[in-house]
Amino acid sequence: MPNGAQALLQTLADAGIDVCFSNPGTSEMHFVAALDAEPRMRAVLCLFEGVATGAADGYARMAGKPAATLLHLGCGLGNGLANLHNARKGKVPVVNIVGDHATFHVPLDAQLQSDIETVARNVSPGFVRTSNRTADLCRDAADAITAARGLPGQVATLILPADVSWGDGGQPCPPPPLPAPAAPDDGTVQAIADAIRSGGKAALLLGGQALREPALLTAAKIAAHCGVNVFCEVFPTRLERGAGLPAVERIAYLAEMASLQLSGLQHLVLVDAKSPVSFFAYPGKASDLVPEGCTVHTLATPAQDAVAGLEKLAAALDATSATPALQAAARPSRPRGRLTAAKVCKAVGHLLPERAILIDEAITSGLMLGVMTTGGPRHDLLTLTGGAIGQALPNAVGAAIACPDRKVLALVGDGSAMYTVQALWTMARERLDVIAVIFNNASYSVLNVELDRVGAGSRGGPKAKAQLDLHGPVLDFASLAHGMGVTATRCDRADAFCKALETALATPGPHLIEAVVPESLNASKRRVLPWLLRSLPNLPKPVALALKRKIAP
Ligand SMILES: Cc1ncc(C[n+]2csc(CCOP(=O)(O)OP(=O)(O)O)c2C)c(N)n1
Numbered sequence: 001m002p003n004g005a006q007a008l009l010q011t012l013a014d015a016g017i018d019v020c021f022s023n024p025g026t027s028e029m030h031f032v033a034a035l036d037a038e039p040r041m042r043a044v045l046c047l048f049e050g051v052a053t054g055a056a057d058g059y060a061r062m063a064g065k066p067a068a069t070l071l072h073l074g075c076g077l078g079n080g081l082a083n084l085h086n087a088r089k090g091k092v093p094v095v096n097i098v099g100d101h102a103t104f105h106v107p108l109d110a111q112l113q114s115d116i117e118t119v120a121r122n123v124s125p126g127f128v129r130t131s132n133r134t135a136d137l138c139r140d141a142a143d144a145i146t147a148a149r150g151l152p153g154q155v156a157t158l159i160l161p162a163d164v165s166w167g168d169g170g171q172p173c174p175p176p177p178l179p180a181p182a183a184p185d186d187g188t189v190q191a192i193a194d195a196i197r198s199g200g201k202a203a204l205l206l207g208g209q210a211l212r213e214p215a216l217l218t219a220a221k222i223a224a225h226c227g228v229n230v231f232c233e234v235f236p237t238r239l240e241r242g243a244g245l246p247a248v249e250r251i252a253y254l255a256e257m258a259s260l261q262l263s264g265l266q267h268l269v270l271v272d273a274k275s276p277v278s279f280f281a282y283p284g285k286a287s288d289l290v291p292e293g294c295t296v297h298t299l300a301t302p303a304q305d306a307v308a309g310l311e312k313l314a315a316a317l318d319a320t321s322a323t324p325a326l327q328a329a330a331r332p333s334r335p336r337g338r339l340t341a342a343k344v345c346k347a348v349g350h351l352l353p354e355r356a357i358l359i360d361e362a363i364t365s366g367l368m369l370g371v372m373t374t375g376g377p378r379h380d381l382l383t384l385t386g387g388a389i390g391q392a393l394p395n396a397v398g399a400a401i402a403c404p405d406r407k408v409l410a411l412v413g414d415g416s417a418m419y420t421v422q423a424l425w426t427m428a429r430e431r432l433d434v435i436a437v438i439f440n441n442a443s444y445s446v447l448n449v450e451l452d453r454v455g456a457g458s459r460g461g462p463k464a465k466a467q468l469d470l471h472g473p474v475l476d477f478a479s480l481a482h483g484m485g486v487t488a489t490r491c492d493r494a495d496a497f498c499k500a501l502e503t504a505l506a507t508p509g510p511h512l513i514e515a516v517v518p519e520s521l522n523a524s525k526r527r528v529l530p531w532l533l534r535s536l537p538n539l540p541k542p543v544a545l546a547l548k549r550k551i552a553p
């Protein structure tokens with residue numbers, strides 16, 4: 001009979017969970033030892049727990065099924081929390097396995113003893129379970145798998161005491177088949193169809209599962225037939241875009257711009273999306289972005305079948321045979337001259353390969369990424385769903401393992417990259433086809449914008465500014481990458497960047513391209529930005545929208 005760990009690995013593999021992103025410790029040694037007895041499980045060592053959790057997130061976004069993590073006790077889980085938070089906000093399934101001390105060791109309050117369940121609950125509100133008996137372990141694991149991959153997907157945390165892992169008598173247990181998600185009921189669909197037909201200005205807001213091709217096409221038919229706008233949530237988990245697909249307008253990060261996009265709406269229809277709120281609160285500004293007088297309708301909750309909901313709505317509106325507007329193919333030209341963040345985005349648009357996976361954590365340097373890639377070949381876009389930075393490099397590890405036949409491009413700010421830079425080592429070790437583009441602007445640039453926007457700018461002196469500045473020493477990402485076995489180049493000219501990107505695209509394995517760029521929102525732009533944002537509501541809408549397109553297209 002297998003021990004607990006062996007039976008657990010068999011249960012995972014039987015359920016199709018065949019990748020484990022691990023950072024183990026002593027309490028996980030039997031799990032580690034059992035890996036060799038389960039040939040179906042790929043184990044990927046990550047040198048920081050935030051890399052393991054972010055990799056599990058990126059993997060599930062692209063594979064459409066969860067990976068497992070293996071983390072060490074409460075401290076390891078804590079280190080991995082930020083990227084589990086991003087997974088939770090993105091409704092991404094993760095089977096989060098956290099080793100614990102043996103059950104009899106817990107009361108002794110040894111050095112690494114801590115309250116794991118409390119740490120886990122924040123990112124795993126729907127499922128936290130400590131498995132207390134080897135005989136129950138696989139049933140607990142099956143429950144965790146079921147919870148993780150339900151609709152909506154979630155982080156399910158299974159806490160695995162060492163003695164439960166090493167104990168004899170493990171009994172593999174298959175999780176039950178997933179029930180099909182329910183479509184929204186006819187009454188809801190009809191009421192929304194009536195609201196859209198009533199003539200008031202209406203929009204669909206798509207999120208979660210509704211950002212993949214089938215949902216996008218159906219939403220675009222409704223738009224073509226009824227004249228509704230189609231918006232995409234501000235930070236999509238996975239958005240399919242590019243030539244041949246309907247283009248959707250993302251809600252802007254800056255609340256003033258989001259309000260402008262939504263202004264004048266009488267009906268906002270949520271499809272697996274939250275009603276829009278501002279990312280942060282600002283003194284004297286509204287946090288709820290739904291315009292006054294606008295009714296919010298829910299076509300599909302995250303627990304419902306959004307595609308079926310859209311199809312029912314299209315049928316109720318007689319839109320099923322409408323012709324959806326599709327994005328035409330168009331690429332920007334090759335950039336020249338001194339490198340800027342916008343030129344990096346342009347180069348990416350110019351050279352983007354077919355079926356690339358684009359991961360955007362470029363923060364201020366990525367302002368032009370959307371517009372430069374809209375008409376590029378079809379690709380998937382993964383974004384910072386929970387706002388906790390340090391996601392892109394780990395996500396790239398997971399996405400590359402999920403889709404070994406596709407190129408992964410992670411575009412990352414220098415500040416963000418440093419949170420989980422260890423991901424580079426795993427990329428080298430696993431020989432992953434990842435191109436990491438790091439925007440070295442030597443700044444937490446966005447926080448300079450925020451310092452002014454929250455009204456603290458005038459109070460901050462040199463000590464405040466130093467908290468947002470990454471000069472002295474300026475980071476050398478090419479050297480960091482070399483130190484972790486990743487080929488790297490550093491460039492400050494557009495030509496050199498394009499060549500580096502071409503070489504990286506043509507050569508398998510991981511590459512890092514460090515783009516030395518000025519801040520996109522430099523001091524003079526930052527000075528006018530608050531004034532511009534304040535003036536948006538007072539300008540004629542077409543002028544305001546044109547201005548928005550210029551700043552954040
Ligand atoms: C886990 C976490 N810690 C801190 C922050 C606050 N934060 C938001 S953006 C940012 C700096 C981003 O810098 P960088 O990646 O260089 O992008 P830039 O602003 O320069 O474009 C920080 C520290 C956060 N969002 N998440």
Ligand SMILES: [Mg+2]
Pocket residue numbers: 413414415439440441442443444445
């Ligand atoms: Mg920066």
